[in-house]
Amino acid sequence: MTKQTNDSRPNVLGAIGAWIWLAIIIVPIYYIFVTSLRPQEDYYAENPLSWPSNATLDAYNRVLENDFVRFFLNSVVVTAVSVAVSLAVSLMAAYVVVRSRDWFGRNLFRVALLGIAIPIQAAIIPVYYLIVQLGLYDTLAALILPSIAFAIPLTLLILTNFLREIPESLFESMRMDGATEWRILVRLVVPLSRPALATVGVYQALQVWNGFLFPLVLTQSSSTRVIPLSLWSFQGQFGVDVPAVLAAVVLSVLPMLAAYIVARRQLVSGLTAGIGK
Amino acid sequence: MAAPALILFGFFAIVPLFGVAALSLVHWDGLGEISWAGFDNWKAAAADPVSRNALWLTVKLTVLCVLFQAPVSLLLGVFLAGAQRYRALLATLFFLPLLFSSAAVAITFTALLDPNFGAGTALDAEWLSQNWLGDPDLALYVVVFVIGWCFIPFHTLIYQAGTRQIPRELYEASRMDGAGPVAQFFHITLPMLKYTIVTSTTLMTVGSLTYFDLIFVLTGGGPGNATRVLPLDMYLTGFRSYEMGKASVLALVLVVVGLAVSLGLNRITGASRMDSRSEA
Incomplete structure (x- = not known):
């Protein structure tokens, strides 16, 4: 975990940590996005982290109507x-x-x-x-x-x-x-x-x-x-x-x-x- | 020319600071008559098991938040200050949680941690499908994690900026002496980051004392009173139970503890907050 300027050795531990943290950051953001595209009836059926099989903007319409x-x-x-x-x-x-x-x-x-x-x-x-x-x-x-x-x-x-x-x-x-x-x-x-x-x-x-x-x-x-x-x-x-x-x-x-x-x-x-x- | 700023700031920030002290000595339900109470509110707050529990929870939350956020953001910040080619991309993505409102984050994690339809079912992981927010033993830890999700990006930025200030020659000299990366981290990076660590930890501590929005939307203080920390107790006492006097006592406790902590941390370490400001 040291500063790597001019150092050719890769910082493996730091890299692993950084990519794990990236996953922790990105998964919830990805989840927000795919769920907002999922039809309401599929929300209970589909895998929450999968790409929606019937992606739709209906949820956005319901929000805008309110x-x-x-x-x-x-x-x-x-x-x-x-x-x-x-x-x-x-x-x-x-x-x-x-x-x-x-x-x-x-x-x-x-x-x-x-x-x-x-x-x-x-x-x-x-x-x-x-x-x-x-x-x-x-x-x-x-x-x-x-x-x-x-x-x-x-x-x-x-x-x-x-x-x-x-x-x-x-x-x-x-x-x-x-x-x-x-x-x-x-x-x-x-x-x-x-x-x-x-x-x-x-x-x-x-x-x-x-x-x-x-x-x-x-x-x-x-x-x-x-x-x-x-x-x-x-x-x-x-x-x-x-x-x-x-x-x-x-x-x-x-x-x-x-x-x-x-x-x-x-x-x-x-x-x-x-x-x- | 300074008058508009002075009037606005004085009226809505300085006056309330004295106002809260005055209000702690009265009975007021938020709408009706105000009547003198003396120290009744102080006695009531001191005797109230819910408020005492709130104070204890706030201390616990603060300690857990610092223990979680400080090491993670230190390591991430130091790593991001390095020369990895993809670190600019990582830094850009790491910033994203800072764009979301606390309400948005709380709503997202409420859905994501749902024991029946959340991430647990997605990954088919038994341990992820616990009733995270409904279990009084778990809820506070979930709150600590979600707060970390929101604020570690900010502290990572501070550490990244701090690490960049460390003169390169120090590393080159130590490499000549045969020091490895681990030795360099403990003998150069950590000591050189002393003031950054103080600044960041002070902000984390003072921040932890005042977290409100996120916990309010995520758990509302529950289950039971398991996450009813001091700011939440203050809000619920004032704006739900309409005991503004007692709530003002809690607000004053918040200010005093916050000021004491930030002055204390700076005194102990002899660091000045202005140092870190000039780094930015």
């Missing part, structure tokens, strides 16, 4: 708005942290570092109280506002570290030309931080898209249901119709799979940058 499109759109709205707003406000705050030399800027950053350590589970009861008091219970805003808040610390941290790399002279030359802080932010900071915004944006999108506790506690009706919660309620609703439940699982992961294919590097570096989470 409001899945609405849940999907709810998830899209919640994810898009949460990520966009958290990126915008965090970038503004990161700019303040990087530019200011005073007590305020330094401590703002410290608070953000502490914020990363706050688990959602610990705050959920007061968050529920606040949302009810604001009259937002069972609305999409009830999901968006806390999602933004809990995305801010890590986003601020990553963006601040990134902005620190921008040479001081760039800011100075714009200021010499009489640019306001806002103008510097829009014209200089936003274009330069695009890679960091993409990295943290993809990561936060994954977090919000798959989030379960906020929807479970802060929404109730099917008009505000988002995807992870819909999977759970499908499991109760469809019960024995396992192919339909797993078809919903496939549909739920498709956008993230697409994001992974398009932006694999961003997602991987976002995850490792998010180590503090």
